[in-house]
Amino acid sequence: MVESSSPSSSFPAAAPSSSDTLEIAALKVLYAEDPWTKAEYGDVAARLWLDGSIQFPYLHDSALPPVPRRPARLSTVQLVSPKDMPKLGKGGSLRSRQALLHSLVHTESWAIDLSWDIIARFGKAESMPREFFDDFVKVAQDEGRHFQLLATRLGELGSSYGALPAHDGLWDSAEATAHDLSARLVVEHCVHEARGLDVLPTTISRFRKGGDDLTADLLESVIYPEEITHCAAGVRWFTFLCLQSDPMTCLTTSLCSQSQGTPSHVIAAFHLLVRKYFRGPLKPPFNRRARAAAGFGPEWYEPLTMEVPVV
Secondary structure, X not given: XXXXXXXXXXXXXXXXXXXXXXXXXXXXXXXXXXXXXXXXXXXXXXXXXXXXXXXXXXXXXXXXXXXXXXXOOOOOOOEOXXXXXXXXXXXXXXXXXXXXXXXXXXXXXXXXXXXXXXXXHHOOOOOOOHHHHHHHHHHHHHHHHHHHHHHHHHHHOOOOOOOOOEOOHHHHHHHHOOOOHHHHHHHHHHHHHHHHHHHHHHHHHHHHHOOOHHHHHHHHHHHHHHHHHHHHHHHHHHHHHHOOOOHHHHHHOOOOOOOOOOOHHHHHHHHHHHHHHOOOOOOOOOOHHHHHHOOOOHHHHHHHHOOOOOO
16 A cells, blocks of 8 residues: 555544445545544444454455545643653643643553554555454554543543644654564564553552542553453554464454463564664563563563663
């Protein structure tokens, strides 16, 4: 599929329907500007796919608009460089809790696009099996719900999405890996997702210590466990690509689990791609329990905490 640098206004603005393929439904999300619309469209598409109303992931002979280089977005959020982002604080004040929550809302808004982008950009191009679409449709539906829940909570705290600056480092990584599904899975759905697991317990603690049990409970009981499954999807499908010479083995056994172990060449390929596409070493401390639950043992990430000397 040809890639577009910016979304086209000619793409249908209607919500996904049972007459769409999943690819078309994904494009409808990516071409929608408003993040609430993205979340709503994504939920509709996910339900239609999971109940069988949308039957086909894609059609080989269909002529579709291109996958945009950057999804449509509203211009109401002030974007700054990551180095220019104001400190979020530790949750001790209302202002700090608003900033922390705003950052999470922004991340989830991009997570919606990332999940649908991987479906539209790589699903047909890489002839991925149906289970791939099932997994990332579920991830996308979760991310949309996370955005809605957190943005609603932000409103209850007297703020709104767009009230504070944000950065788009997450999508910068997506652009850098737009040509390679393995690299996309490694950087976005393993490294970044796993980093989210590392910091969430501290974030939950900050809200709780700040007296905001409602936000802490939301993060702890809904967001946290579902983010583990998102990281697991990245690990699972990266492993699948490494084992494509025998794909049914990857789909029907627990090669991604800690108990079964992961073939050494899969780990080596992961290390190579992280060093190629992720800037700098991975930074501890790591949430070992959550990473293990995602099938992500220390052999995946501990060797990446050190800089590799340039020869």
